[in-house]
Amino acid sequence: GCGSNSSSSSKKDADKYYIGGIGPTTGATAIYGTAVKNGAQIAVDEINAAGGINGKQIEYRFEDDQNDAEKSVNAYNTLKDWGMQMLVGTTTTAPCIAVAGKTASDNMFQITPSASAPDVLSSGNGNIFQVCFTDPNQGIASAQYIAENKLAKKIGIIYDSSDVYSSGIEEKFEAEAKDKGLQIVSKAAFTADSKTDFGTQLQKAKDAGADLLFLPIYYQEASIILKQADTMGYKPKFFGVDGMDGILTVENFDTKLAEGVMLLTPFAADAKDKAVQNFVKTYKEKYKDTPNQFAADSYDAVYALKAAIEESKATTDMSASDMCDALKGAMTKIKMQGLTGGKDGLTWNESGEVTKSPKAVIIKNGAYKAM
Amino acid sequence: MALLEVKNLGISFGGLRAVDRFEVEIKKGQLYGLIGPNGAGKTTVFNMLTGVYKPTDGIIKLDGEDLVGKKTIEINKAGIARTFQNIRLFSQQSVLDNVKIGLHNQYKYSALTGILRLPKYHKMEKEMNEKAMELLKVFELDGKADFLASNLPYGEQRKLEIARALATNPKLLLLDEPAAGMNPNETIELMDTIRFVRDNFDMTVLLIEHDMKLVSGICEELTVLNFGQVLAQGKTKDVLNDPEVIKAYLGE
Amino acid sequence: MSFISYLINGISLGSIYAIIALGYTMVYGIAKMLNFAHGDVIMIGCYIVFVLMGSFHLNSTVSIIAAIIGCTLLGVVIEKIAYKPLRKASPLAVLITAIGVSYFLQNLALILFGADTKSFTSVVHIPSIKLAGGNLTISGVTIATVISCIVIMAALMIFIKKSKSGQAMLAVSEDKDAAQLMGVNVNKTISLTFAIGSGLAAIAGVLLCSAYPTLSPYTGAMPGIKAFTAAVFGGIGSIPGALIGGILLGVIEILGRAYISSQLSDAIVFAVLIIVLLVKPTGLLGKQVQEKV
Amino acid sequence: MKKANLKSMNKQTKSMLITYAMVIAVFIIVEVMVSTGMMSSLMQGLLVPLCIYSIVAIGLNLCVGYLGELSLGHAGFMCVGAFSSAVFSKCMMATGMNETLRFILAILIGTVVAAIFGWLIGIPVLRLRGDYLAIVTLAFGEIIKNVINVMYLGKDSKGFHFSIKDSASLNMETDGQKIIDGAKGIVGTPNQSTFVVGIIIILISLFVCFNLVNSRTGRAIMAIRDNRIAAESVGINITKYKLMAFTISAAIAGAGGVLYAHNLSTLTALPANFGYNMSIMILVFVVLGGMGSFRGSIIAAVLLTMLPEVLRGLADYRMLIYAIVLIIMMLFNWAPKAIEWREKYSIKRMFGKKAKAEEVQ
Amino acid sequence: MAMLEVKDLEVYYGMIQAIKGISFEVNQGEVIALIGANGAGKTTTLQTITGMLQAKKGHILFEGQDITKVPGHKIVTMGMAHVPEGRRVFANLSVYENLKLGAYTRKDKNEIAQSLEMVYESFPRLKERRNQSAGTLSGGEQQMLAMGRALMSKPRIILMDEPSMGLSPIFVDEIFKIIQQVSAAGTTVLLVEQNAKKALAIADRAYVLETGKIALSGDAKELMNNESIKKAYLGE
Numbered sequence A: 001g002c003g004s005n006s007s008s009s010s011k012k013d014a015d016k017y018y019i020g021g022i023g024p025t026t027g028a029t030a031i032y033g034t035a036v037k038n039g040a041q042i043a044v045d046e047i048n049a050a051g052g053i054n055g056k057q058i059e060y061r062f063e064d065d066q067n068d069a070e071k072s073v074n075a076y077n078t079l080k081d082w083g084m085q086m087l088v089g090t091t092t093t094a095p096c097i098a099v100a101g102k103t104a105s106d107n108m109f110q111i112t113p114s115a116s117a118p119d120v121l122s123s124g125n126g127n128i129f130q131v132c133f134t135d136p137n138q139g140i141a142s143a144q145y146i147a148e149n150k151l152a153k154k155i156g157i158i159y160d161s162s163d164v165y166s167s168g169i170e171e172k173f174e175a176e177a178k179d180k181g182l183q184i185v186s187k188a189a190f191t192a193d194s195k196t197d198f199g200t201q202l203q204k205a206k207d208a209g210a211d212l213l214f215l216p217i218y219y220q221e222a223s224i225i226l227k228q229a230d231t232m233g234y235k236p237k238f239f240g241v242d243g244m245d246g247i248l249t250v251e252n253f254d255t256k257l258a259e260g261v262m263l264l265t266p267f268a269a270d271a272k273d274k275a276v277q278n279f280v281k282t283y284k285e286k287y288k289d290t291p292n293q294f295a296a297d298s299y300d301a302v303y304a305l306k307a308a309i310e311e312s313k314a315t316t317d318m319s320a321s322d323m324c325d326a327l328k329g330a331m332t333k334i335k336m337q338g339l340t341g342g343k344d345g346l347t348w349n350e351s352g353e354v355t356k357s358p359k360a361v362i363i364k365n366g367a368y369k370a371m
Numbered sequence B: 001m002a003l004l005e006v007k008n009l010g011i012s013f014g015g016l017r018a019v020d021r022f023e024v025e026i027k028k029g030q031l032y033g034l035i036g037p038n039g040a041g042k043t044t045v046f047n048m049l050t051g052v053y054k055p056t057d058g059i060i061k062l063d064g065e066d067l068v069g070k071k072t073i074e075i076n077k078a079g080i081a082r083t084f085q086n087i088r089l090f091s092q093q094s095v096l097d098n099v100k101i102g103l104h105n106q107y108k109y110s111a112l113t114g115i116l117r118l119p120k121y122h123k124m125e126k127e128m129n130e131k132a133m134e135l136l137k138v139f140e141l142d143g144k145a146d147f148l149a150s151n152l153p154y155g156e157q158r159k160l161e162i163a164r165a166l167a168t169n170p171k172l173l174l175l176d177e178p179a180a181g182m183n184p185n186e187t188i189e190l191m192d193t194i195r196f197v198r199d200n201f202d203m204t205v206l207l208i209e210h211d212m213k214l215v216s217g218i219c220e221e222l223t224v225l226n227f228g229q230v231l232a233q234g235k236t237k238d239v240l241n242d243p244e245v246i247k248a249y250l251g252e
Numbered sequence C: 001m002s003f004i005s006y007l008i009n010g011i012s013l014g015s016i017y018a019i020i021a022l023g024y025t026m027v028y029g030i031a032k033m034l035n036f037a038h039g040d041v042i043m044i045g046c047y048i049v050f051v052l053m054g055s056f057h058l059n060s061t062v063s064i065i066a067a068i069i070g071c072t073l074l075g076v077v078i079e080k081i082a083y084k085p086l087r088k089a090s091p092l093a094v095l096i097t098a099i100g101v102s103y104f105l106q107n108l109a110l111i112l113f114g115a116d117t118k119s120f121t122s123v124v125h126i127p128s129i130k131l132a133g134g135n136l137t138i139s140g141v142t143i144a145t146v147i148s149c150i151v152i153m154a155a156l157m158i159f160i161k162k163s164k165s166g167q168a169m170l171a172v173s174e175d176k177d178a179a180q181l182m183g184v185n186v187n188k189t190i191s192l193t194f195a196i197g198s199g200l201a202a203i204a205g206v207l208l209c210s211a212y213p214t215l216s217p218y219t220g221a222m223p224g225i226k227a228f229t230a231a232v233f234g235g236i237g238s239i240p241g242a243l244i245g246g247i248l249l250g251v252i253e254i255l256g257r258a259y260i261s262s263q264l265s266d267a268i269v270f271a272v273l274i275i276v277l278l279v280k281p282t283g284l285l286g287k288q289v290q291e292k293v
Numbered sequence D: 001m002k003k004a005n006l007k008s009m010n011k012q013t014k015s016m017l018i019t020y021a022m023v024i025a026v027f028i029i030v031e032v033m034v035s036t037g038m039m040s041s042l043m044q045g046l047l048v049p050l051c052i053y054s055i056v057a058i059g060l061n062l063c064v065g066y067l068g069e070l071s072l073g074h075a076g077f078m079c080v081g082a083f084s085s086a087v088f089s090k091c092m093m094a095t096g097m098n099e100t101l102r103f104i105l106a107i108l109i110g111t112v113v114a115a116i117f118g119w120l121i122g123i124p125v126l127r128l129r130g131d132y133l134a135i136v137t138l139a140f141g142e143i144i145k146n147v148i149n150v151m152y153l154g155k156d157s158k159g160f161h162f163s164i165k166d167s168a169s170l171n172m173e174t175d176g177q178k179i180i181d182g183a184k185g186i187v188g189t190p191n192q193s194t195f196v197v198g199i200i201i202i203l204i205s206l207f208v209c210f211n212l213v214n215s216r217t218g219r220a221i222m223a224i225r226d227n228r229i230a231a232e233s234v235g236i237n238i239t240k241y242k243l244m245a246f247t248i249s250a251a252i253a254g255a256g257g258v259l260y261a262h263n264l265s266t267l268t269a270l271p272a273n274f275g276y277n278m279s280i281m282i283l284v285f286v287v288l289g290g291m292g293s294f295r296g297s298i299i300a301a302v303l304l305t306m307l308p309e310v311l312r313g314l315a316d317y318r319m320l321i322y323a324i325v326l327i328i329m330m331l332f333n334w335a336p337k338a339i340e341w342r343e344k345y346s347i348k349r350m351f352g353k354k355a356k357a358e359e360v361q
Numbered sequence E: 001m002a003m004l005e006v007k008d009l010e011v012y013y014g015m016i017q018a019i020k021g022i023s024f025e026v027n028q029g030e031v032i033a034l035i036g037a038n039g040a041g042k043t044t045t046l047q048t049i050t051g052m053l054q055a056k057k058g059h060i061l062f063e064g065q066d067i068t069k070v071p072g073h074k075i076v077t078m079g080m081a082h083v084p085e086g087r088r089v090f091a092n093l094s095v096y097e098n099l100k101l102g103a104y105t106r107k108d109k110n111e112i113a114q115s116l117e118m119v120y121e122s123f124p125r126l127k128e129r130r131n132q133s134a135g136t137l138s139g140g141e142q143q144m145l146a147m148g149r150a151l152m153s154k155p156r157i158i159l160m161d162e163p164s165m166g167l168s169p170i171f172v173d174e175i176f177k178i179i180q181q182v183s184a185a186g187t188t189v190l191l192v193e194q195n196a197k198k199a200l201a202i203a204d205r206a207y208v209l210e211t212g213k214i215a216l217s218g219d220a221k222e223l224m225n226n227e228s229i230k231k232a233y234l235g236e
C-alpha cells in the first residue's frame, strides 16, 4: 500500500479526502482486520489511479485495534488526530459499538464493512452504515432458505457463544427455524477459549441424529469441524453463513472435506463476475492471498463512500462533521453494485442497514457453485 | 502454683517418637534450661508449647489455662512468646518495625483508624514508638532502629528476636539457642541481658542451649531430654553432675 | 456409548495437556519459574514442521526432528538472553520476562507467518481404531499421544532419578548455591532443563496440531495455560502428577462440556481445580513441603 | 535515636507526598493542555484508561508487593466491579436519577461488590501459597469471565428476568430491555468516566494504600509476607490480615472496573479485557514499577499503556517492539548486574550518599 | 608453595565493602583457624574463595592456579569442599540423597560407597535417619549432614563455616576430633569458628579478622596465650 501507516506525522493536505480504517491486524483476530485493511487499500488505489473522487485523491490510513474496544477508541482518536473525515470500520462488532459511541458524539461518518450487530447502528445517531448483513437478517435468511428448499428436518447448531456475530445469528436462526417448522435437535456452543476441539459438540449432534449442521461461525473453526466430523465418520450436510467464506483459502486445508458445504454469502471469490475477478486478481498479486468477504465488504465500503461523496458533492475541505451530515443524506440515495451486491445491488435505509440479497452457494469440486 | 505445667507430653512423626512423656513445671520468675543431645526433641517441645505442632498426647497449662489444641496466635495471646533456632526476623523491615509488629496486640486500633489517620492513630503510634524504643534500648539496639533487620550482624539479629518476643508482653519467654553463633564475650553479654529481662520485666524464661557456660551461668533449674524422654530434672548443679547426663550429653 | 466416546475425547485432549504439562512441570520443578512462554515455544515448533513439510516438502520424521532441535535451541537461547541475567532476582521478575518472551514469540510468528490460520496436516500415520461396530473411534493421534506421554514420563523419571544430570537438577531445584558447592554447574543444568522442556514442547506441539489441525500465532497460548493448570492440578513439579493432572483435566473438560454446559466447560475445569487444591493444597501428587520451625 | 526514628517516618511521608504531588501536577498539566487545545485526541482518549490501569495496579501492588501473594485474577475483580456498576447505571438510567449521584453510587456499588467477591474468594484461596495461589486466582478470574458470558439479565414491566441459557429464555414482555445479553455484554452504559474522576479515585486509592501500609495493619500484613511463622508467633492473625489486604486490593480493582465500564458504550467480558491476559498485564505494571512502590506502579502503568500507542507508526511491528522493550526494561530494572551498574552511576550516589556504606560495619 | 593463597582480597555487597583487602595462606596439610567477631567477614571470605561471591579486587590462588574468576562448580571439582554457614542442606531430599550429591564430582562407585560408610561411621545418627528428608532433621543433625556431605567429595581442602554451631557439648568434642581425623588423613582444613578456644587448640596457625581486615595472625598456640585474644575471643 502507499504508506497507509507510515504517514504518522503527515501534515494535512486540504486537497484530499481523508479516510481512516480500523480493525485488528495483530492478535488472535488479525485475519479480519488485515482483510479489511487490504480490501479498502485496493479500492483506494483504484480510485486514486482513476483520478480520485471528484478529481481529488484519497488519503487512507488504517489502525490496529487488536479487537479490543478500548484500543479501538485509541485507534479512532489517532485517526482523528491525523485528520480523518470518514471512517471505514471498525472491523469487529464489540469495538465497533464502542467507537460508534464516539463517532456519534463527534458526528463522524462511519461505514463498517463487517460489524454486523444491530447494536452498532443503534449506537449511532444515523451516522453509521453497514455494508454487511445484520446478524438477524442472516439468521432469518438461513432458516428460510433451509426450510424453503427442504434441505433437512433435523438440525444441529454449533456456534460461538462468546462471539457477538455468531450468537446474534444463532438467536434469530433458532427463532425463525422454529416458526418454519424445522426441528432443532441439538445446539452446542463453544467459546473463544476453546475453539480447537469440537468433538463433543459433534458427538452431541450425531447422537441427536441431526442431518444438517448449521454453522454460523467463521471459517477457521469450520475447517476444524469439517475435519473432526470426517474423522468421526459423521457426514451431515453443513450450512454456513458469510463467515464461512474463506474456507477454501485456509492454507493446507484439504478442500475435499468441504465438498457439499452450503453457505449464504454475498461474496464468492470465484464468481464469474468481472469486477470480482479483477479484485481477486489484484488482491492475490498484492497480498499473496485469496480475499474473503471481509476484504470484499471493505472494498465496497470505500466505493460506497465514493458514491456518497459524489452524490452529496461533499468537498475535501469540509470538517468531519459537515462531511457526515452531507454523506448521511446521500447514503440512502445511492445504489451500487459492488462486489457483494448480488442480483439487486446495494442500497441503504436511513437507519444504516444495507439491503442486498444473499447468495446461496454450494462447494463443488473445490469451488463455489450457485445453488 | 507453677506458671507452666506440662504433663505427659508426646508427639510422633511417622514412626519416630520425637518426644515422649515429657513433664516440666516452671515457677513464675524462673530461669529454666532445657538441654539435651542433638535431635533429642527440645525444639519439638517448643513447637508443641507454641502450637506449631499438635501434641499427640499430654497437657500443657499456662497459669492454669489449658493450651493444647490452641493455635499459635491464641497461645501467644495467652502469654507465650518465643525465638527460633533459625532466626526468623521480618527481614525487609526496620529494626524498629520488627518490634512494633511484636507490639501488635498491645496497642490496638482498627484498620480504618489507620487509613483515616484519626487522632487515636497518632496517639497509639506515638506510644508504640516509645515502647519499642524502650525495648530496643534494653538490647542496645536503639541506635540501629532505622536499619533493615537483615543488615544486622548475626548476634544482634538474635537480640532483636528476643526484643520482638518481649514486645508481645508474654508471661513466659522461650529462647531456642539464643547464644548460637555468638563468641564467648557476646554470650556473657547475652547472659546479663537475659537476667535483666527476667528481673525488670517480671519474666519467666525457658531456654534451650548447648553452651554450658550460659546454662550453668544463668539457669536455676534444668531438664535434660534424651531421645525424647526426660533423662534428668532438677537444680542446675545437680543435673550437670549427674553421671547419666555427663555420659549422654556433656562428655568428659 | 456416547459416554465412552466422550471419555475417549477427554483422554485424547487430556493427553495433549499432559504432554505440554510435562514440559511445564519439568522447567518449574527445576528452575522454579513459571515459563509462560512454553506455550509459544510449542507454537514455533508447529510452524517449523508446517513450513518444512509444506514449503520444503521434507518428510514428517525429518521435520519433527528439525522442530525438536529448533525448539531445543530456542529454549536455550531464550534462557540465556532473558532468564539467566535474572537468576538472582525475584521470581516474579522472571515471570514477567517470560511473559515478554511470550508476546515476542507470538508477534514474531505473526509477522513471519501471517495472521491467517493454517490447516495442519497430521503427522501421525497410525490408523485409528474403530470399536463397537464403528461407533467408537480412537484416533491414531490419541494413541500416539498417550503412548508418547507415558514414554516421556517414564524417561524423565528415570533420567532424574538415575542420571548424574538428573541429580544435579534435583540439587539445583532445592538450592542453587548449595548445588554449586557440590560441584554442579548450575547454569548448564538450568540450560539443560530448558533444552529438555523445549524439546518436549516441540513434540507436544506436533501432537497438538495433529489432533486439532489448526495453526496460528496464538495456537500455543490457551493450551499453555491449560497445561499449566494441569501441572498444578497434578502437583506442580511432580512428573507423574503432570500426566495425571493433564488427563483428568481433559476428561473433566470434555465431560463438563458434554453434560453440563459447553460454554462453561472452562469454568467447570477451573472450579474442579480449585476444589482439588482446597482439599489438597499442593495438587494431587505434589509433595506437601513442611517447613521445619 | 529518636532522630533515627523520625527520619524513617519522614522518608515514608516524603515518598507519599511526592506521589500525591506527582499525580496532582500531572493533572494540572493535562488540564492546561486540554483547555489550550495542545493535547491530541489520542492522548485525551487515553487519559481515562491510564487512570484505570493505574488504579488497578495500585490495588494489585497492595496484594503482590505488601501481602506478598501473587494474584493472577485481578482482571476478574475489575470485571465484577465493571458489570455490577454497569447494571446499576443501566437500570437507573430510565428512572431519571441525578446523573452525578448515580455515578457516585455506581462507583460505590462496583467497589463494594468487588470487595465482597475478593472476600469470598479470599477465604478459601488464601490458605494456599505461592504459585498455587496464583493459579487459583487465575482460575477464579476465568470463572468470573466465563459465567458473565452466559448471564442474561432483562428488565420489563414485571421486573427482572434472569437466565443462564439464552436471551430468549428471559421470557420478557415486549417492552422488555435486555441489560446483560450474554456474551454481547452490556451496551449503552453512560460514558461518565472522566479524567477528573479517574484522578480522584487514584488519589483515594493512594490515600487508602499509603495510610494502610504505614499503620499497624500494614505492618501486620508485611510481617506475614516476610515471615509467616514468625508473624504467627507474635500473635498476628494471618487469615484476618491476608483477607483484609486481599479484599481492599480487590475493591480498588473493582473501582478501576467501574471506570472501565463507564468509559465506553459497550462492555463485554472478553479474554482481552477481563481475561488472565489483563491480570498479567497489570502484574507487569506492578513488577516493572517495583513491588511495594505505588508511584512505580502508576508510572509503569502509564508508560506501558502508552507505549503501543506511541509505537503505532511501526504498524504490525509495534507489538514485537513492545515485547522487546518490555524484556529489556525488565532486565534493566531487575538484573543484579544492571542494578549494580545503575547504583554505580546513579547521580544520587555521586553526591553524598557515600556515608551510608560505612554505617553498616 | 601454599596450597591456598589469598592476596589483597576485597569484597563488596552492593556498595558495602565487607572485606577490605586481606591476605593469608593455607599450606598443604595445615589446619588454619579464622576467627573474629560477628560480622567480621569470615563467612564472606569463605564464600568468595569457593566462588559463591565475586571478589572486587585481589586474587585467590589454589595450588598455584588463579581461581578468582573460576566458576564455583569448577573450584569444587578441583578438590575444594565447603561446609556453608546455615548448613544449606537440600531440605526436600533425603539424608542419603544429600550425601550422594556430596559425591557429585566423583565417579568411582566403589570409592563413593566407601566414603559413605565412613561418613555413616562418624555420624551414626545420619545412618539411622538416612531416609528422612533433611529439612525435618534437628538443627544439630543438619549440621552433621552438612559436614558429612562435604566430606563425601573427598576434598583435598575443606572450608568449614562454624561446624560446631548448634551441636551438643559432647558432639562438639566429637566434631573437633573428626576435623583432626580429616586433617590427619591428609586433607587441608580452613576453619571458621566462634568457639575460638577449641579451634585454636587443634589449629596449626590462625588469622584474626576484624571488620574486614586481618588484625592478627600467627601460630595458634601462641595466639591462645595472647592477652588481647584471650579477652576478645576466648571469654577469659
Ligand SMILES: Nc1ncnc2c1ncn2[C@@H]1O[C@H](COP(=O)(O)OP(=O)(O)OP(=O)(O)O)[C@@H](O)[C@H]1O
Pocket (backbone or CB within 6 Å): B013, B016, B018, B036, B037, B038, B039, B040, B041, B042, B043, B044, B045, B085, C290, C292, E136, E137, E138, E139, E140, E141, E166
Ligand atoms: N517434622 C518432622 N518430621 C520428622 N521428624 C522430625 C520432624 N521434626 C523433628 N523431627 C525429628 O525429631 C527429633 C527431634 O528434633 P528437634 O528439632 O526437636 O531436636 P532438638 O532437640 O531441638 O535438636 P538440636 O539440638 O539439634 O536442635 C529429631 O530427630 C528430628 O529429626
Ligand SMILES: Nc1ncnc2c1ncn2[C@@H]1O[C@H](COP(=O)(O)OP(=O)(O)OP(=O)(O)O)[C@@H](O)[C@H]1O
Pocket (backbone or CB within 6 Å): B151, B152, B153, B154, B155, B181, D360, D361, E013, E016, E018, E036, E037, E038, E039, E040, E041, E042, E043, E044, E045, E085
Ligand atoms: N547479603 C548481604 N548484604 C549486605 N551486607 C551483608 C550481607 N551479608 C553480610 N553482610 C555484611 O558483611 C559483613 C561481613 O559479614 P559475614 O557474614 O562475612 O560475617 P561473619 O564474620 O561470617 O559473621 P558471623 O559470625 O555473624 O557469621 C557484615 O557487616 C554483614 O552485615
Ligand SMILES: [Mg+2]
Pocket (backbone or CB within 6 Å): B042, B043, B044, B085, E138, E139, E140
Ligand atoms: Mg533444636
Ligand SMILES: [Mg+2]
Pocket (backbone or CB within 6 Å): E042, E043, E044, E085, E161
Ligand atoms: Mg558467618
